[in-house]
Amino acid sequence: MKTPSSLDFLAEALRRLPGIGPKSAQRIAYHLMQHDRDGAAMLGRALTEAVERIHHCASCNTFTENEICETCLDPERDAALLCVVETPADQLMIEQTLTYKGMYFVLMGRLSPLDGIGPRDIHLERLMRRATDGVVQEVVLATNFTNEGEATAHYISETLKARGLKVSRLARGVPVGGELEYVDAGTIARAMLDRRST
Amino acid sequence: MKTPSSLDFLAEALRRLPGIGPKSAQRIAYHLMQHDRDGAAMLGRALTEAVERIHHCASCNTFTENEICETCLDPERDAALLCVVETPADQLMIEQTLTYKGMYFVLMGRLSPLDGIGPRDIHLERLMRRATDGVVQEVVLATNFTNEGEATAHYISETLKARGLKVSRLARGVPVGGELEYVDAGTIARAMLDRRST
Numbered sequence: 001m002k003t004p005s006s007l008d009f010l011a012e013a014l015r016r017l018p019g020i021g022p023k024s025a026q027r028i029a030y031h032l033m034q035h036d037r038d039g040a041a042m043l044g045r046a047l048t049e050a051v052e053r054i055h056h057c058a059s060c061n062t063f064t065e066n067e068i069c070e071t072c073l074d075p076e077r078d079a080a081l082l083c084v085v086e087t088p089a090d091q092l093m094i095e096q097t098l099t100y101k102g103m104y105f106v107l108m109g110r111l112s113p114l115d116g117i118g119p120r121d122i123h124l125e126r127l128m129r130r131a132t133d134g135v136v137q138e139v140v141l142a143t144n145f146t147n148e149g150e151a152t153a154h155y156i157s158e159t160l161k162a163r164g165l166k167v168s169r170l171a172r173g174v175p176v177g178g179e180l181e182y183v184d185a186g187t188i189a190r191a192m193l194d195r196r197s198t
Numbered sequence: 199m200k201t202p203s204s205l206d207f208l209a210e211a212l213r214r215l216p217g218i219g220p221k222s223a224q225r226i227a228y229h230l231m232q233h234d235r236d237g238a239a240m241l242g243r244a245l246t247e248a249v250e251r252i253h254h255c256a257s258c259n260t261f262t263e264n265e266i267c268e269t270c271l272d273p274e275r276d277a278a279l280l281c282v283v284e285t286p287a288d289q290l291m292i293e294q295t296l297t298y299k300g301m302y303f304v305l306m307g308r309l310s311p312l313d314g315i316g317p318r319d320i321h322l323e324r325l326m327r328r329a330t331d332g333v334v335q336e337v338v339l340a341t342n343f344t345n346e347g348e349a350t351a352h353y354i355s356e357t358l359k360a361r362g363l364k365v366s367r368l369a370r371g372v373p374v375g376g377e378l379e380y381v382d383a384g385t386i387a388r389a390m391l392d393r394r395s396t
Contacts, residue, residue: 003286004263006244006251013244016237017215018229030286031216032245033252033261034306039214044245046204046211047230051239053204054231063231065202088201088228108232 007033059130061123062088062106071104078102080137084127084156086110086144094142102140105130110143111152124156131160138166145172205231257328259321260286260304269302276300278335282325282354284308284342292340300338303328308341309350322354329358336364343370 003011007029014025032040056062057069064070071077081102085091091104107122119125131139139160143149157167173191174183205227212223230238254260255267262268269275279300283289289302305320317323329337337358341347355365371389372381 002268003290004252004261004267006248006263007261010244010248013237013241016230016234016241017226026287028215029248030261032214033248036214037249039211040245041249043211043214044242044249046208047238047242047245050204050208050227050231051235051242054202063202063205063228065204069202070200089224092201 056108057106060104060106061108061126062091062104076101079135081140082131082136082138083140083142084153085142086149086152090142090144100140103136107143107152110146110148111155112148119155122152124159127156128159128163131165132163136165138168141167141169145170254306255304258302258304259306259324260289260302274299277333279338280329280334280336281338281340282351283340284347284350288340288342298338301334305341305350308344308346309353310346317353320350322357325354326357326361329363330361334363336366339365339367343368 010032011022011025011029014020014028015022020028053065054063055065057064057066057072059068059072062069062071078101081100082105083091083094083100083102084105084107085094086107086109088106091106094100105127107124107127109117109122111117111119111122130136139156141153141156143153143156153169157169160167171194172187173194174180174187180188208230209220209223209227212218212226213220218226251263252261253263255262255264255270257266257270260267260269276299279298280303281289281292281298281300282303282305283292284305284307286304289304292298303325305322305325307315307320309315309317309320328334337354339351339354341351341354351367355367358365369392370385371392372378372385378386
């Protein structure tokens, strides 16, 4: 007995999704064919369209359907501030805070030598050109506070400071709503070192 | 800031997959656009093709690209035996045992009144016509040994026996390799009741 080839192909293609193994792929394929053909057709169109239309903003490197993304074209934004984030999801989180009105540069990754991800893979040369355009005054490093994110921030900071730019980093400390009893010692140590006069 | 609409559409479409919430959908969409565009294009094609080509076998109701599936057309198979399974995945498992050479009927579900799944949803009328074609001598019920599967088997069994057909059910008992200490009491009780002379 053979499964129809287009069903096999579908199960195989579903395995390209992160975290989907062979059994799940087969179950999802059967589910879609049996219970949600509209969903399958819609997802098929969505994937094809996204692959055709989505590329990187020539200015900030985020995902966009245009040459330059809407954020970069917005004349209301402060062109003297440039915030560096790892991913578009991080950029979205910062936007949701409504506390930042400058520009962005999206690395689409982080330095991670162990995974073979070097400065070229996160477009650092483009970031240098972007940051030294004469308009940008301050670069805010908003990479994650993981080991790789910190290393990336450190590397970018050193390179930009060598070119005379002002570089800042998101503040570290106790999270809003945090109870000291349940916050890890490293965070409290950092918050103590970075304490501010009130 | 707005995410590009085709990326939003992709994240929304990914949520149609079972077990994918909004955060995962966004993460998968970003992952595909950043790291696996070939995979995304391939999955898009696979979905579109599968929706176009896959339908149900007119005879056994399994998924096929043809009018009648290969298994039903195979002249080597014993047309006097009809095995009833819930899904094509179950059918595949039985095929892999190499112990059965008869025909199949795939319900594509199980009776589940609480979920509103009645006899019509699992094509029982078609099964009745198929089983009473004059060639089928014995119907082997291979639905799952869950509550719903057992109820489905019972319902089908009563209906078919009323029409004078021989109906059998897969044997229940201790699994191969099973240690009595770790097998549940219900299974052992069943194995005791169904004990066979050696």
